[in-house]
Amino acid sequence: xxxxxxxxxxxxxxxxxxxxxxxxxxxxxxxxxxxxxxxxxxxxxxxxxxxxxxxxxxxxxxxxxxxxxxxxxxxxxxxxxxxxxxxxxxxxxxxxxxxxxxxxxxxxxxxxxxxxxxxxxxxxxxxxxxxxxxxxxxxxxxxxxxxxxxxxxxxxxxxxxxxxxxxxxxxxxxxxxxxxxxxxxxxxxxxxxxxxxxxxxxxxxxxxxxxxxxxxxxxxxxxxxxxxxxxxxxxxxxxxxxxxxxxxxxxxxxxxxxxxxxxxxxxxxxxxxxxxxxxxxxxxxxxxxxxxxxxxxxxxxxxxxxxxxxxxxxxxxxxxxxxxxxxxxxxxxxxxxxxxxxxxx
Numbered sequence: 001x002x003x004x005x006x007x008x009x010x011x012x013x014x015x016x017x018x019x020x021x022x023x024x025x026x027x028x029x030x031x032x033x034x035x036x037x038x039x040x041x042x043x044x045x046x047x048x049x050x051x052x053x054x055x056x057x058x059x060x061x062x063x064x065x066x067x068x069x070x071x072x073x074x075x076x077x078x079x080x081x082x083x084x085x086x087x088x089x090x091x092x093x094x095x096x097x098x099x100x101x102x103x104x105x106x107x108x109x110x111x112x113x114x115x116x117x118x119x120x121x122x123x124x125x126x127x128x129x130x131x132x133x134x135x136x137x138x139x140x141x142x143x144x145x146x147x148x149x150x151x152x153x154x155x156x157x158x159x160x161x162x163x164x165x166x167x168x169x170x171x172x173x174x175x176x177x178x179x180x181x182x183x184x185x186x187x188x189x190x191x192x193x194x195x196x197x198x199x200x201x202x203x204x205x206x207x208x209x210x211x212x213x214x215x216x217x218x219x220x221x222x223x224x225x226x227x228x229x230x231x232x233x234x235x236x237x238x239x240x241x242x243x244x245x246x247x248x249x250x251x252x253x254x255x256x257x258x259x260x261x262x263x264x265x266x267x268x269x270x271x272x273x274x275x276x277x278x279x280x281x282x283x284x285x286x287x288x289x290x291x292x293x294x295x296x297x298x299x300x301x302x303x304x305x306x307x308x309x310x311x312x313x314x315x316x317x318x319x320x321x322x323x324x325x326x327x328x329x330x331x332x333x334x335x336x337x338x339x340x341x342x343x344x345x
Contacts, residue, residue, distance in 0.1 A: 001220070002026045004065045004107075006054050006098065007072030008047065009033060012113070014173040016069070016213035017047050023217055030054065030061060031072065033343050034324060034333075038317045040175035041306065051343050055094045062105035067220050069111045070098060076139060076178060078321045084138045086337050091142035092149075099150045103158040109224075110160045111216055112150060114143045116205055116233060118164065119272040124203065126240075126275040129164070129231045136269055147231065154229040161219050161227045165212050166205035166235030166274060170295045171302045177318035180204060181246055181292055185299045186318075188254035190310040196261050200244030202268035205276075207235040208290030215279070218286040226282050233276045236288045240273045246292060253296035 003020055007013045008029030020027050027047040032054065050061055054072040062068070073091045074082075095112065102110050118141075119127050120134030135141040150160045169181035177186045187195045215234045219227055241249075247259045280287050302308075316322035327333045334340055 001066040002028070002064055003067045003069060003220070004028050004030060004062065005047075005069045005071065006030045006057075007070075008049070009036060009174060010071060010075070011172050011174045011176045012168065012209055012212055013071050014043055015209050016071070016216055018043075019210075019213045019217050021047065028065070030057065032339070034327065035174060035320065038174055038323055040171070040318070041173050041302070043173045053338060054098065055089060057094070057098050057101060059101050059105060062101050062107060065102070065105065065107050067109040067111065068098065068102045068107050069113075069216050069220065070095060071113045073113070073142070074139065075320055078178070079139070079324065081138065082321065082324070083337070087138040087142050090337070091139065092145050095146040096149045099153050099160065103153055103155070106157070108157065108159060109220055110150065110158065111220055112146065112160060112162050114147055114162045114164045114231065115140060116164050116166050116235070116272060116274050117270065118144045119274065121269050122272040124273060126237070126273050127233075128275045129233055129278055151229055159224050159228045161229075162231040163212075163215060163219065164231055164233045166207035166233070166239065168209050168212055169206055169292065169299075170208040170210060170290065171298050172209050175318050176320060177313060178320055180243060181206065181250070181295060182299060184247055184250040185254065185296050186303075186308075186313045188250050188257035189300055189303045189308060190313045192257050193260040194247045194250045194254075194257055196243060196247050196259065197265060198243060198262075198268040199265045200242060200247065200261060202243055202271040203240055203273045204243060204246070205233075205235045205272070205274040206239045206241060206246075206292050207288055208295050211288035211290050215286040215288075218283050222283050232279050232282070232286075233274050234279060234286070234288075235274060235276045236280070237276050239288065239292065241292065243268070249292050250296050253293065253300050
């Protein structure tokens with residue numbers, strides 16, 4: 001298939017593109033390259049690239065594509081909190097524009113990178129795709145609204161699929177250290193302490209970035225009647241963990257480290273356990289194979305190979321909020337979060 005991947009130079013996209021290419025697909029990437037300077041290791045593959053803000057996508061960008069995998073977004077709660085209008089524009093409005101253009105261009109399948117964070121503060125019950133959505137942040141709200149509006153565009157020719165991904169972890173050419181397992185492993189490796197900034201009781205479903213990429217590949221090729229205009233929780237039931245358990249996993253993966261709980265640490269309101277049975281039943285080839293233990297060990301090994309230090313760990317290269325603030329503070333992005341000078345791949 002001919003596939004357009006938005007956000008292909010990001011944490012997930014740089015893992016997904018080689019998986020698509022290994023399956024024989026013709027991949028074009030579209031990315032504004034906010035994080036082009038944030039490379040951890042060299043990409044395993046490259047593809048035809050369009051350097052463009054997803055807000056400015058054109059009909060020509062979609063011409064001839066069989067599928068769109070839409071990853072591009074301000075990617076977490078801190079970025080969403082930086083400016084709610086940016087999150088609305090980039091994560092929601094741009095998604096609807098992209099989906100409309102894709103439908104008009106004859107794109108058959110539109111895969112949207114959604115999030116389990118839309119379940120919000122749900123407690124200990126396992127949540128299926130039919131559970132009440134209770135987003136607590138601008139980021140999560142943008143995912144809910146995007147799903148609702150793209151769902152309305154579905155017709156006999158245009159088939160959206162919504163991947164509600166669990167919390168990602170694992171190594172990537174565009175590594176992120178602002179996600180929980182990667183962050184805990186970074187603290188353990190560079191300081192010897194697994195630092196938990198909450199009380200550790202909140203539940204999180206976890207999925208390795210490679211398993212997430214494989215799910216996109218599988219759902220893109222799945223029979224239309226099995227997946228059309230449906231949401232799928234992406235992860236596995238056995239990989240729901242409380243944060244304090246993740247800290248223990250990291251302690252075991254990084255020899256000599258100890259768990260450190262912050263004094264008077266608050267509870268995290270984002271608390272949800274997720275049921276992934278639908279994914280296993282409908283598209284069993286998309287069921288994750290990684291575990292958090294293997295993932296933490298993988299990250300530690302990559303840190304050892306790359307000579308990871310505290311300075312590197314805390315740098316803007318791996319913290320998305322720090323990188324955007326750096327670009328703004330240095331006058332490279334304007335007040336609308338747009339480049340002041342043209343960017344080239």
